[in-house]
Amino acid sequence: MLSVDVILAVCLGYVVLLFAIAFVVDRRSRQGPIQWLQSPVIYTLSISVYCTSWTFYGAVGSAARNGLEFAAIYLGPTLVFVGWWWLLRKLVRIAKEHRVTSIADLISSRYGKSPSLAVIVTLIAVTAATPYIALQLQSLTRSYQVIAGDADGYTTALWIAAGLALFTILFGTRNLDANERHHGVVAAIALEAIVKLLALLAVGIFAVWGVAGGLADVFADVSMDAIRGSGDLFGPRWAALMFLSATAIICLPRQFQVTVVENTEERHLGTASWLFPLYLLGMSLFIMPIAIVGLKVLPSGANPDLFVLTLPLWAEQDELAMFAFLGGFSSATSMVIVAAIAVSTMVSNHIVMPLVLRVLSFGKSMRGDVRGLLLISRRVSIAAILGLGFLYFRLSGGSDALAAIGLIAFTGVAQFLPSLLGGIFWRGATRLGALAGLIVGALLWAYTLFLPSFGGEFILSATVLAEGPWGIAVLRPQALFGLAGMDPLVHAVVWSVGMNALVFVTVSSLTNPDALERLQASLFVNVYRTVDDGASLEATYTVETEDIYVLAQQILDRDHAARLFEEMAAAQNALHGMPRVTDAVIARLERELAGSIGAASAHALVTRITGTQSVGMTELIDIASETQQLIETSRQLTEKSAELERTAQQLREVNERLRALDTQKDEFLSQVSHELRTPMTSIRSFSEILIDDENITADERIQFTTIIHEESRRLTRLLDEILNLSRLESGTADIPLAPVALNEAIDGALDSVTGMTRAGNITVNVSRAPGDVRVHANDDRLRQALINILANAVKYNTAPSPMIELRAVVEGDRAWVDVIDNGGGVSREEASTIFDKFARGARATADQGAGLGLAISRAIMQAMNGDLRVEFAGDGTSFFRLELTRIPGAAE
Amino acid sequence: MNKRVLLVEDEPNIVESLRFLLERAGFDISVETEGPAALESVLQSPPDVLVLDVMLPELDGFEVLRQLRANPNTRALPVLMLTAKGQKENRETAFEAGADAFITKPFSNTDIVDAVSNLATRGPSQT
């Protein structure tokens, strides 16, 4: 008998070895790829996680009870791998192109990235995996109990579960990208694969040649019934087992993980196609002999499920027993580790993360946090799955019910098969079809197989099992609709998988896929038909015109799409129907779509649908955010360009103004010249007369010199005004502003023109501002402007009884002085030019100034933050309005 | 009989000097200060020489001249244009409008008397 210390030491040593290998390989692989780890042999060994403790211990038990039947479990996968070219290769290709992380991801991705499908697949996977993990814990515990005689199974199981969780979290969640291989884990699994194969072979060889006397001796007195087992070999149950195992090698989450997700090269499948069946053959080779020898030599009542361990122990081959125990340990642990990684990825990606992200959806800038979150989510999921497995083991009391759990799990995951195969081979499969099929299949599986497996202790009572719910015999879980007398497994497989497939196909045929589904269907089904070296351009498109038409309809409006496709068909000289898919058509479509959804998205969509390049979820997200950025950038650009446009407009306006100013300046100079020449003409002419003519009379001389004098003064005045105006306009005139009493300024100005008004016999009416209104102004300049306007009104008033009205108006912070006369005013056309310099040009006479008066007045008013303009009263008559800023607070 | 000169000019002092100069040179002078009145006067009793200022109220000198040239009766009337602007364009505009001579203000007394005398002796232009 082995001492517990030795057993523990060996176990611990083995575990340390596994950790060490995983650690070293993990660390080493971070510096670059490890050549031998990338080999197809390692790939094949990792696939051997298919052989769990259920194989290692259970296959012998099965053989002892049911004869050759156990072989079906390994022949199904053998056929799948031998026929790798037809199914596995396509799965691997699709998974690679679409960056699939799990079987749930694959199915949901195929059916338009449906989250609900992912959740359902994940739930089924968890339901199937939990008892399966519990089964591994049970075999570990039982084998430990057998070899060490330790009674407390739960503590052992708890320690094992915790250790496995630690290992899986340590090496299974190193990196987030499911496409990256878990190098450390793979290395450890590969070692375990070798250990379990060698252990089983060793026990087998010992049984055949150590205990019995060779093969012939083993089978010497074996009856045909022992080979046949209790069931009928090669009958329906055999077929069901073949089907289930063939399905399981693809659909079990852990198998999908190692075979499809962790595949680095499609070529490796070629090696695995014969090496993995060979491995299975090796594992199965001595199952029958061990069972037969065990039954023969071990005391009756010994558990056949532990023959692999009890046979060496019986023969007191302690080292071999230890080796066998390690083999069983390897089988169980490798399964648990990979299953935990695979299922936790699904749980984390499809259930935890969507929930977490929804809860945290406020944070927009949590890009950095997502990684950490994802890691935590994975780790928690791993711990939860192992915890669930342990809980299940604990609750089920380590009963024998667990023994059947392998096939129950197989049948559970077999529900994925219709959606999976339909998804990659049948374009017509729809999301609703898959959803309906999966739900129906899962419910039937639970009702006919999973729940009855508890033997009437969980949900379905024994009565229900025997008599059907509410005594309805037709609904008996194991004889549904009267399908009695059948093996329960076959019964369950027929009902669940059969109905699943039927519902899947029926609903698919009755529903229409949406655009993304169509697109994904096309990409999945035609995954090989990518751009073909450009050999024949027209043949490279895998997409049907119908598909791109539907896409176009989704994005453009119906009529637009119809018109577009008619045009394209016409361009190809097609008399009716759809255009062929050519480069031109694709390019045209992309352009049209770009108009609606932007170029980046259009390109992504079109490349996706044409299958010329596949885009993973990550890329799609990138595209989406890129699109967002593009939108943002283009918005900024639009703003920028609007700003530029505004600036350009301003520049144009400034330029216009400068041009106008330049023209004005030229005109001004030309006018100044004219204005100066006029008095100069008289001066020159008369002075020449005075010089040349000696016969002029004294009167004439006085008259002429008076004119010369007058014109000289006019010249001076003109020059003064020009200078004045120039200063005002350039802003260099010094006009200090101070509070000015408006009424005083008005009175002052009126005083100055009294002489003029009296001479012209002009009536002046004044309405002063109410109270003491003060304005921002320069007293002298304000008076000057007022006098100018008043003088203007006096000079041009040709009415029979001339009258001037002066009116002060106060409103808010503005104060106005209106000057109204009855002299006819100015027309609206004149109003726009009246303030131009020399506006009165030709009319200017010696006593009327140079025509700069209004211009100067306006410049003065504007220099005082006021204005001077011509206003029109309601009856069309015009008046001048001087506007000023009022100082608030002054008494009214 | 003295040759008759019609002065069209709105600056009273210039009119004064021109009247003195031309009367002294033996011309009969009549004066108009606005374009339309000048046109009317010319059509009623055509002078021998028309002295026409450019800058006139209502209707400028060029326009007056154009209208005169458009009328067969006054097409050949000798016209001397006076302007305060000395720019080239004005000279060209004046000749295009059909002026026979062009003098810029301020002018030399001799120049203007000579120009008027020339036009008066030459008679109606032969265009």
Add this chain to the structure above:
Amino acid sequence: MTRRTPSAPGENARKAHDRSLALTLAGIVFLMPPVAAVFLVEGTLAGIPLPLAAVFAVWIFLVAGAYLLRPALQAAHDLENPTSRAPDDD
């Protein structure tokens, strides 16, 4: 699958596909009812009961067949995916 003109390598590839299909179908036919039931006869082969021997014989046949077909299929694979051609690994 593709519109390549039949050339020697393309022809070989197709043959490889066909043989792989034939092998898989043979496995299915011989290992599934009803045909598999023919092995259910008394008797031994080299001391091994006939059903057992037959099943393992078919199994070995499948492994051997897959082993022999692998180079041709991988060549076909490389032909279709020129870029993924690797030096050799096994």
